[in-house]
Amino acid sequence: MILEKVVFGFFILLAATLNFGFVYGDIADPSHHHLWELFAATIVSLIAAVLKFGDRSHIGAVQLASSLVVLLQLFGAALVWFFGVGENPGPMSAAAMGSVVSLSAGALLANLVSVVIMVIETTIQRR
Numbered sequence: 430m431i432l433e434k435v436v437f438g439f440f441i442l443l444a445a446t447l448n449f450g451f452v453y454g455d456i457a458d459p460s461h462h463h464l465w466e467l468f469a470a471t472i473v474s475l476i477a478a479v480l481k482f483g484d485r486s487h488i489g490a491v492q493l494a495s496s497l498v499v500l501l502q503l504f505g506a507a508l509v510w511f512f513g514v515g516e517n518p519g520p521m522s523a524a525a526m527g528s529v530v531s532l533s534a535g536a537l538l539a540n541l542v543s544v545v546i547m548v549i550e551t552t553i554q555r556r
């Protein structure tokens with residue numbers, strides 16, 4: 430067993446599940462989407478991307494690219510959340526929350542691509 434692969438697989442799967450947990454629910458209802466869950470998904474995705482630096486394989490490069498897409502989407506969602514709340518002192522509008530969840534759903538898709546690549550890489554490994 431290669432500990433590096435276990436740790437990377439753990440963080441990739443954790444990032445995908447945290448992102449799914451954030452996206453799940455009514456897209457426009459802020460009570461279904463918690464800020465700290467978005468924060469956790471972003472931090473875990475950042476850790477997963479950092480773990481991929483140094484891998485010189487083609488599959489590693491594609492996984493790093495998908496991790497960077499995840500980070501871009503989640504940072505965008507965090508910025509929309511920040512500016513969406515900053516405009517109004519009350520609760521976030523349904524339109525702003527819809528944008529946050531849509532960006533997070535794009536990150537979820539990139540996370541799923543990374544998970545599929547990880548599974549494919551695992552199945553083609555020779556002993």
